[in-house]
Amino acid sequence: MKLWQKESTSVSEIIEKFTVGRDKEFDQLLAKHDVQGSIAHVTMLGEVGLMTKDEAETAVKALQDIQQEIQKGEFSIAENVEDVHSQVELLLTQRIGDIGKKIHSGRSRNDQVAVDIKLFLRETILLVKDEVKTLFDLLIANSEKYKDKLLPGYTHLQIGMPSSFGLWFGAYAESLVDDLEMLAAAYVVANKNPLGSGAGYGSSFPLNRTFTTNALHFASLNYNSVYAQMTRGKTEKVTAMGLSCIAATLSRLAMDCCLYINQNFNFISFPSELTTGSSIMPHKKNPDVFELIRAKCNRIQAIPNELTLLLNNLPSGYHRDLQLTKEILFPAIEELKACLQLAHLMLTNIEIKDNILADEKYKYLFSVEAVNELVNQGIPFREAYQQVGNQIEKGEFNFDYTKGLHHTHEGSIGNLCNDEIKKMMDATLRKFHL
Incomplete structure (x- = not known):
């Protein structure tokens, strides 16, 4: 079943296989959302007069039944059906007759x-x-x-x-x-x-898009x-x-x-x-x-x-x-x-x-700590940097980190x-x- 197919047309098997691709596989993930959207759309059609209130209620009830089947894992897209939209409309038509054929009014795939x-x-x-x-x-x-x-x-x-x-x-x-x-x-x-x-490009039908927006709990249109x-x-x-x-x-x-x-x-x-x-x-x-x-x-x-x-x-x-x-x-x-x-x-x-x-290999990890300690004693930073650099070059550098590290600013080790x-x-x- 194809929503667009006419009685006098058919599509070759190779074209159908190529164009459908993996769509059915991923449409299963969309099934509950497709029904959810259809419920909002059908309810709106009943509000604006494109379906009678009774027709809309009948369609919504049938859609809710399909939604329950989806939740139970009992829904699938038939081999000869093109996509999830077609499957839902087919099920509705089978269950509620011509009312199911009305739900696509004012809507495109x-x-x-x-x-x-x-x-x-x-x-x-x-x-x-x-x-x-x-x-x-x-x-x-x-x-x-x-x-x-x-x-x-x-x-x-x-x-x-x-x-x-x-x-x-x-x-x-x-x-x-x-x-x-x-x-x-x-x-x-x-x-x-x-x-x-x-x-x-919109529709000549008097659709109420604000209604469906609210029904589907969207923030806006x-x-x-x-x-x-x-x-x-x-x-x-x-x-x-x-x-x-x-x-x-x-x-x-x-x-x-x-x-x-x-x-x-x-x-x-x-x-x-x-x-x-x-x-x-x-x-x-x-x-x-x-x-x-x-x-x-x-x-x-x-x-x-x-x-x-x-x-x-x-x-x-x-x-x-x-x-x-x-x-x-x-x-x-x-x-x-x-x-x-x-x-x-x-x-x-x-x-x-x-x-x-x-571990000994990490002793130079504290070179900046040593520089900063000298700066805190009043030595200009560049001179302190040179002193510690010379100690490292001569193999004389040593720093006892176990006495504690004093990192206090926002986002540092201590804060x-x-x-x-x-x-x-x-x-x-x-x-x-x-």
Whole structure:
């Protein structure tokens, strides 16, 4: 069944297979949203007189029955049916007769799939946001738990200055705050209603688009009907940008963990059941989870560019190219959620080594501490720098870090400002419900 097919036309099998592609696979994910949009549309048709009140109520009841079947996993798109929209309309027609044929009045598949995707992405963004918040809470908790555990800080992968696990965990927590700012922007874009724009040029029917906007709990409309269609692809791309920011943070965190578990660093370890072994080297404990998080998240960061290449230079109006956004973006969403969950699992079980900085190779880590100590005694910074530099050159440098490090400014080892970071996260989270 095809919504556009006439009695006298048919499509060759090879053309149908090519044009449908993987659409049915991803339409299953949109099914509940398609029904949700249809309920709002049908209710509106009853309000404006394009269906009688009784007809609209009958159609809504049948749509609610289909929604329950979807929730129970009893819904599927038949082999000879083109897409989820066609399947829902077919089921309605089978169950309530000619009333089912009326539900498409004032609607095109173009605005139908646009609203489905907006509803799907809006829900998905909130689910990703929750996964990020769960990881954020763990990072803050670990930052507090391990704030007195020192480790080397690096620049250019060379030993730089003393850091702490409190500072390290907290850095990634605050990074997630900024990542959610980007995802919140995507939520705002997804939270606008394109339904009623039809094929992109509106309708001569007296549709009430404000009604469907309220019924679907959108924050506002995509008002211009041409632009409502132009949000196809754009919404997906903006969402992908938000996801890619989170992926970038996870990828960098995973890379740190791969380094820190390495025997040459030996800062952290994980229980054996969370690592993998070698088929030939019996001593190996490989950080495969972090390596795969790194790889998957790097691939997710390519999604905005892939969507750009798909969408670039398309003129206004609908084009079948847009069908491919689903198979580019939807799997990436599931990959990112899995990476967030696995990162949480690993970091819940992380083991931090004691007395890391006691190793002789880290003695120059405290050169800046020595310079600052001289400055506090009244020696100009440049002279203090030269004195310590000369001591290092002559092999005479020594600094007893065990007497304590005095880092007190905001965001330093001794003043992590985790409460302030949590406040920033709370403020960002509020943007998802505007």
